[in-house]
Amino acid sequence: MTPRDQLAAFPRRLADIGVRVEARESPGLAPAQLILVKPGDWSRLGIEARSWGCRWVASWGEEVDQAGGTVIRVNTCFEHGGAYLVARTAVPRAAPVLASHTTSYPGADRPERHIRDMLGVVYSDHPDARRWTRHQAWTQAECPLRRDFPAAGSPPARTAADYQYNFLLAQGGGVYEIPVGPVHAGIIEPGHFRFQAVGETVLKLEERLGYTHKGIEKIAEGRDAEGLARLAARVSGDSTVAHAWAACMAMEQAAGLDVPSRAVWLRALMCERERVANHVGDNGAMLNDIAFAFGFYQFARLREMWQRVSREAFGHRFMMDCIVPGGVATDLDPRFIATMRDEAHALGQQIGKLMAIINDLPSVADRVRGTGVLKPEHARALGCVGYVGRASGMDFDVRRDAPYPPYDKLTFAVPLHHYGDVNARARMRLEEITTSLDLIEALLNGLPAGPIRAAWMHPAADTEGLGLVEGWRGEILSFVRFGANGRIARFFPRDPSWTTWPALELLIHDNIVPDFPVCNKSVNGSYSGHDL
Amino acid sequence: MLRILGKIQRLGIVTEQLPEIGEPALTAIGEQLKAHIGERFGGSLAIREVDAGSCNGCELEVQALNNPLYSIERFGVHFVASPRHADMLLVSGPVSRHMETALLRTYEATPEPRLVIAVGECGACGGEFGISYASCGAVSNVIPVDAVIRGCPPTPINLMRGILEAIAKRSPGG
Known part of the structure; x- marks a missing residue:
């Protein structure tokens, strides 16, 4: 039995133990299968999914009208062996009480608190009663994603700082607390980190995010397809290609639209270029965080040169807004095929030479080996994806395991490590650069001729779609549901950072405070992609 | 160590004599920037981003100013960790409501005379996000802004030009 069959057998297993399961057709969600579950069975679903070996991927909710009244519909996506399952339940809007999956899956903790803050779902047995996405811009009684909440809201004249969040405190002789952020050192995104330390050793780190919450899910409502693509391109600026692709894939699935193959290949080319740019830049930034300026400037130079070619070829240094519903906005001039091939080859050589130098330095090895270890069992419990998961033995890559065009036509290696330290994450990124450079060559060689965009057609009201893309940080899930006249009724992008931010809290344990920057950079969660 | 030195020697200095990129030369902008900073900021302009x-798109491009091709430090611009050390705030937006007080406090912590530049479409006008229950929109809706640098995100060259224009238009001592 293949893993795919195993997930197909999962609903039968649920039925066998008395869980009321109803399979539903939903072409837009394909290849994921959809099942309906009664809210009373939600807890058992989580327990069974965990014992079946499923990874908990994401959860999102929405307010909808059903026969019998208005409900809050909650969806949770699971994955097993590259097959996806969306389980759906509904609780009455007036009394939206549901069991939590956090008790089975620690990775569900913050996503469920996000749903609680945004939609008012009460998770009856959730172990953490504290708010997450909500700070002081709206009250507990308000639910921004409910339909009676206007996008403008009714915020206070000046939103106060959220200073009363209850961080866990360590107590004892010599224990002290270090609050950091939201405005913290460096040219980076805002977030708050609360360290409990003894001497230089970190006893505990607790993150407080949500500072860049911009209401993305809410302001997506009512947009047309192009408007949603632009918004998705700004969920996380460093992953603009991957998020735009995932959102467009979801919309195209909903519309049943076939995207021309040239467009799909160009999307992949851009996505691999984005992966290379970020991995190159982050490798330099990690070296900067261990005070090795030579490495930082070398990689920064390579990243800059790379982005200039992106601009020449696609008109934008990050290729923002180059992916549009139905295809891509600009075609690739044939002269760039040779340019990019040479460029990829040269970059591979340059990195090889640099790494020969860097690998030879004990002072670098000393700072990255054994630092910030994410144990494989923790990565599994949190459902970590991307290079963070793969550096800790989580062997999953959407491109290989749930292949979408054009990756279904390409063969490539997915690197895997097990030590889970900063070194392993840095190796992962270097090896992923190699894979991407090979893929770029294959994409350039095999680039099909033809149109780059299919005419957009409004999907019928209430159609939904799911997009799954391996961005440079890992698996991105994007869900859309259309309302009337081709307008978006619901958009939910799940950035892989949701799975890796909690990992940072674990992997920093027992490390020294001065190693936090390099540990953080080795994970490099997106604040904006997480805060929405 | 020898290999590091060898690599440095072989590569030489890649810092550009302010490049073409379809724009007036980077060096021209940079030299003007340096002259103004020399005149008005004692040779050193400290920016808190x-x-x-x-x-995060704007941040990537601001970071790029420190890469060896732009190397903005050679013109006297450096980025500092504390607003208390800053002459200028470079603020990207939109200002989320959850950051409203943090931004105000950062502004208040910056010694006068201080310059504020709003960066990017979102910083300038709210961009794709606008004003909502979660977003205050443009930076100028929260703190006084002296100049804006448009673009989504603005390129490093445009950031340099914007910083130059902001300090050039400001009267000496003001």
Whole structure:
């Protein structure tokens, strides 16, 4: 039995133990299968999914009208062996009480608190009663994603700082607390980190995010397809290609639209270029965080040169807004095929030479080996994806395991490590650069001729779609549901950072405070992609 | 160590004599920048960059100013960790409501006379996000702004030009 069959057998297993399961057709969600579950069975679903070996991927909710009244519909996506399952339940809007999956899956903790803050779902047995996405811009009684909440809201004249969040405190002789952020050192995104330390050793780190919450899910409502693509391109600026692709894939699935193959290949080319740019830049930034300026400037130079070619070829240094519903906005001039091939080859050589130098330095090895270890069992419990998961033995890559065009036509290696330290994450990124450079060559060689965009057609009201893309940080899930006249009724992008931010809290344990920057950079969660 | 030195020697200095990139030369902008900073900031302009809710695109381009091709430090510009050390705030937006007070406090912590530049479409006008229950929109809706640098995100060259224009238009001592 293949893993795919195993997930197909999962609903039968649920039925066998008395869980009321109803399979539903939903072409837009394909290849994921959809099942309906009664809210009373939600807890058992989580327990069974965990014992079946499923990874908990994401959860999102929405307010909808059903026969019998208005409900809050909650969806949770699971994955097993590259097959996806969306389980759906509904609780009455007036009394939206549901069991939590956090008790089975620690990775569900913050996503469920996000749903609680945004939609008012009460998770009856959730172990953490504290708010997450909500700070002081709206009250507990308000639910921004409910339909009676206007996008403008009714915020206070000046939103106060959220200073009363209850961080866990360590107590004892010599224990002290270090609050950091939201405005913290460096040219980076805002977030708050609360360290409990003894001497230089970190006893505990607790993150407080949500500072860049911009209401993305809410302001997506009512947009047309192009408007949603632009918004998705700004969920996380460093992953603009991957998020735009995932959102467009979801919309195209909903519309049943076939995207021309040239467009799909160009999307992949851009996505691999984005992966290379970020991995190159982050490798330099990690070296900067261990005070090795030579490495930082070398990689920064390579990243800059790379982005200039992106601009020449696609008109934008990050290729923002180059992916549009139905295809891509600009075609690739044939002269760039040779340019990019040479460029990829040269970059591979340059990195090889640099790494020969860097690998030879004990002072670098000393700072990255054994630092910030994410144990494989923790990565599994949190459902970590991307290079963070793969550096800790989580062997999953959407491109290989749930292949979408054009990756279904390409063969490539997915690197895997097990030590889970900063070194392993840095190796992962270097090896992923190699894979991407090979893929770029294959994409350039095999680039099909033809149109780059299919005419957009409004999907019928209430159609939904799911997009799954391996961005440079890992698996991105994007869900859309259309309302009337081709307008978006619901958009939910799940950035892989949701799975890796909690990992940072674990992997920093027992490390020294001065190693936090390099540990953080080795994970490099997106604040904006997480805060929405 | 020999290999590091060898690599440095072989590569030489890649810092550009302010490049073409379809624009007037980078060096021209940079030299003007340096002259103005020399005249008005004692040769050193300290900038605190504040992400007040951006998508991180603007931050990537501000970071690029420090890469060896732009190497903005050679013109006397450096980025500092504390607003108390800053002459200028470079603020990307939109200002999320959850960052409103943090931005105000950062502004208040910056010694006068201080310059504020709103960066990017979102910083300038709210961009794709606008004003909502979660977003205050443009930076100028929260703190006084002296100049804006448009673009989504603005390129490093445009950031340099914008910083130059902001300090050039400001009267000496003001």
